[in-house]
Amino acid sequence: MPERTKIQRVLAVTACQLSILILLSKAVTAAEVYKWVDEQGNIHYTDQKPENAKDAAKVDVKVHNTRKNKELDAYREYIKRNREAAATEAAIEEKNSAKQRQTKQKRQHACQQLRQRKREYQQHGVIYTEDKSGERKYYSDEERAEVLRQLNKALNKYCK
16 A cells, blocks of 8 residues: 555656646747837837737747756656656556465465365364375374364464
């Protein structure tokens, strides 16, 4: 859980940064410049289209790479790196979560097998092994008690 909230925090900060970047870029690109000539032949440049000027034309203004643009580019790069880091962290967390789920499933399966073996040993009262020739070797009461102790120990350790 703490890793998830960390990722959520990084994503929230990145979203805020992106919002600020969008607002800044809109402010820069929203500025329009108009060129017009008055009755005396004087050329004027304004950010609003004059009502009385018939020949007012929108001017395509090219923005040079000023210090602010360099800072904006650096900020964009910073946001890009944050996004990449958050994506990498999320992928690692997902991979770790998948491994944890797999380990948990294996442990649960092993516990089920241990519990089943214990039930069988308790119900049948006899424990034996078979050798290569198929002959059974039966455990004594002491050996059987030791096997059950080891089963209980394993159950207590791995199957909480």
